[in-house]
Amino acid sequence: MTFKPALVIVDVQEDFCPPHGSLAVQEGRDIVPALNELLSLPFAVKIATKDFHPPDHISFASNHPPPDNKPFASMYTITNPLNPEETQQTRLWPDHCVQGTKGAELVPELHVSKVHHIVEKGQDKRVEMYSAFADPFTNPNVSRSKLAQILHDEGITDVYVAGLAADYCVKFTALDARKEGFRTWVVGEATRPVDPGSMPEVHQEYQKAKISVIDKDEAVRMVKDL
Ligand code: VGL
Ligand code: ZN
Numbered sequence: 001m002t003f004k005p006a007l008v009i010v011d012v013q014e015d016f017c018p019p020h021g022s023l024a025v026q027e028g029r030d031i032v033p034a035l036n037e038l039l040s041l042p043f044a045v046k047i048a049t050k051d052f053h054p055p056d057h058i059s060f061a062s063n064h065p066p067p068d069n070k071p072f073a074s075m076y077t078i079t080n081p082l083n084p085e086e087t088q089q090t091r092l093w094p095d096h097c098v099q100g101t102k103g104a105e106l107v108p109e110l111h112v113s114k115v116h117h118i119v120e121k122g123q124d125k126r127v128e129m130y131s132a133f134a135d136p137f138t139n140p141n142v143s144r145s146k147l148a149q150i151l152h153d154e155g156i157t158d159v160y161v162a163g164l165a166a167d168y169c170v171k172f173t174a175l176d177a178r179k180e181g182f183r184t185w186v187v188g189e190a191t192r193p194v195d196p197g198s199m200p201e202v203h204q205e206y207q208k209a210k211i212s213v214i215d216k217d218e219a220v221r222m223v224k225d226l
Contacts, residue, residue: 005223006045006156007038008147008177010132010163010170012110013050015096015103017164022103023096025165025192032109034190034216035162039114041223045154047147048106049132051097051169052120059128061092080137081126088136090128097122121145131172133180148180158183160219162190167198171205178209188213 012035015021017028039046056063058078061071068074071094080086097104106112119132124143127135134144151159159177161184163170170191177184186206193199206213 002157003226004044004154004156005158005160005226006047006151006154007041007043008132008159008161008163008173009035009039009046009048009110009115010161010173011049011051011097011165012107012163013097013103014105014107015051017107020103021096022094023194025194026196027192028164029107029109031162031164031190031192032107034187036109036111037216038160038162038187038190038219039111041220042226043160043223044226045117045150045156046115047117047119047150048110048112048115049119049121049145049147049163049169049173050104050106051122052099052104053097053122054125055095055098057122057125059090059093059122060095062095064092078126078128080139080142082140082142083137086137086139088128099123117146117150119145119147119150130169131176132169133173133176136172151177151180151182156182158185160185160187160223162187164192166191166193167195167202171202174206174211175209178211184209184211185219186211186213187216187219189216
């Protein structure tokens with residue numbers, strides 16, 4: 001059986017980390033040592049993704065009128081720009097990961113020199129895009145990154161996902177990796193959520209999708225002797 005693993009490190013950017021991030025995830029920066037250990041392993045492809053929004057992005061509460069423009073609290077219905085029949089309910093956020101700002105940078109502690117590709121996502125102001133593969137619309141899909149192409153071109157069999165945030169971009173990236181046909185592993189220890197209370201439900205979704213959550217050491221054991 002062939003085994004050609006890829007590592008996908010999701011959105012380990014200043015805005016998702018304490019102490020200054022506008023959308024800081026609790027302990028977000030604490031996962032970097034585990035990520036660096038993963039980056040030292042012989043994965044066939046190592047990728048870092050970046051949330052990379054224009055200032056007028058639809059997910060920013062600041063781009064909507066009051067009273068339904070409270071970051072974290074307000075929801076908004078996004079209509080597929082290519083199909084008025086398809087809608088998605090989405091959460092509004094503080095401005096974050098704006099192209100060209102410090103908040104959009106990968107954290108400097110991350111060993112980026114070991115990464116083969118940086119994949120940017122979320123550039124289309126009209127749609128939210130948690131997954132590093134594509135936006136959530138299907139009929140039709142609006143925006144795709146180059147991630148699927150890279151993984152398929154390399155003949156990848158297994159995708160290991162880690163990073164931020166466990167309940168948003170990591171989750172949707174892992175679910176899409178599975179949909180793309182890869183065996184998919186989430187390195188739970190090397191993620192942190194926006195809402196810790198949401199994680200039992202996330203784990204149920206993983207179970208349904210046949211995605212395994214593993215420890216960092218388990219990932220090390222699987223990949224180290226390649
Ligand atoms: C993310 C909220 C908004 C993430 C991105 O990377 O998980 N969360 N944009
Ligand atoms: Zn975002």
